[in-house]
Amino acid sequence: NAGVMQNPRHLVRRRGQEARLRCSPMKGHSHVYWYRQLPEEGLKFMVYLQKENIIDESGMPKERFSAEFPKEGPSILRIQQVVRGDSAAYFCASSLLAGDLDTQYFGPGTRLTVL
Amino acid sequence: GENVEQHPSTLSVQEGDSAVIKCTYSDSASNYFPWYKQELGKRPQLIIDIRSNVGEKKDQRIAVTLNKTAKHFSLHITETQPEDSAVYFCAARNAGNMLTFGGGTRLMVKP
Numbered sequence: 001n002a003g004v005m006q007n008p009r010h011l012v013r014r015r016g017q018e019a020r021l022r023c024s025p026m027k028g029h030s031h032v033y034w035y036r037q038l039p040e041e042g043l044k045f046m047v048y049l050q051k052e053n054i055i056d057e058s059g060m061p062k063e064r065f066s067a068e069f070p071k072e073g074p075s076i077l078r079i080q081q082v083v084r085g086d087s088a089a090y091f092c093a094s095s096l097l098a099g100d101l102d103t104q105y106f107g108p109g110t111r112l113t114v115l
Numbered sequence: 116g117e118n119v120e121q122h123p124s125t126l127s128v129q130e131g132d133s134a135v136i137k138c139t140y141s142d143s144a145s146n147y148f149p150w151y152k153q154e155l156g157k158r159p160q161l162i163i164d165i166r167s168n169v170g171e172k173k174d175q176r177i178a179v180t181l182n183k184t185a186k187h188f189s190l191h192i193t194e195t196q197p198e199d200s201a202v203y204f205c206a207a208r209n210a211g212n213m214l215t216f217g218g219g220t221r222l223m224v225k226p
Contacts (some may be wrong), residue, residue: 033213042121042204042216043159056211058116091158102147102212106158 002027004094004107005074012113019079019086021110025094032075033104034060034067037089049075082114117142117209121217129225134195136220138205139187147208148181148188153219154201162203163190195224 005024013019025032030051035043045059049069060067064082069075079086089111093104118141128134140148146167151159165172165179165188172179176195181188192199202221206214 031212035214035216042218043214045213045215048211048213056213059213102208103149103161103164104214105161106151108158 004029004092004105006090006092006107006110008110009108010111010113012115013082014115015083016081019082019112021077021079021090021092021112022074023077023092023094023107024074025092026096026105029094029096029105031095031097031102032069033093033095034075034077035091035093037091037109039088043091046077079112082112084114087112087114117145117207117215119205119207119215119217121205121220123220124218125221125223127223127225128195130195130197132195134190134192134199134222134224136190136203136205136222137187138189138207138217139185140207140215141186142207142209143183143186145207145209148179149206149208149214150177150179150190151204151206151216152201153204159204192222195222197224197226200224 032049034046037043047060047067048056064080066078089109091109093106095102095104121138149164152162153159176193178191202219204219205217
């Protein structure tokens with residue numbers, strides 16, 4: 001049973017370019033969460049999605065950032081017009097359900113470097 | 116929103132000693148408290164969790180305690196080994212299903 005998959009593992013972009021980060025949840029999991037981790041810091045919640053729905057995006061910057069989890073395919077975190085401050089590790093996690101079956105399992109992360 | 120404080124930020128122990136990491140949370144509605152271990156450059160790995168209807172949970176050398184009244188919970192690692200060296204994060208889940216993480220504790224176990 002494959003765990004949470006993320007790609008690419010490393011992504012380098014120049015300022016002003018777009019970054020697309022992909023997350024495939026564990027098999028059967030319908031809840032996806034994105035977190036950002038700056039160097040030497042903790043994980044900060046960004047957005048929580050279920051299939052075709054954004055449940056909570058309170059941690060995501062209003063501009064340049066968007067997320068989706070389509071009916072088919074992986075969840076995508078999209079960052080437009082990247083700036084150096086976007087350099088971080090972006091982790092997604094998935095859970096089977098909410099409530100008592102809500103244990104979140106993390107993917108390996110995408111390390112974004114903005115030059 | 117929820118706020119989670121974690122102490123200490125770094126902890127150095129001798130192999131075989133115990134390590135204790137403490138967290139406090141602010142939202143009394145939070146009901147689920149996982150602990151993650153993150154090695155350098157790796158993903159956070161769940162090591163133990165506790166729900167608000169129990170006060171203590173143990174898994175081999177790892178235990179977690181929860182005091183709902185005081186809104187704090189702690190991770191205890193006994194008989195520490197060098198491979199326990201990592202950054203440990205506590206988290207609290209609120210009614211909205213998202214996790215709020217503490218700032219992390221860098222644990223160093225000296226052989």
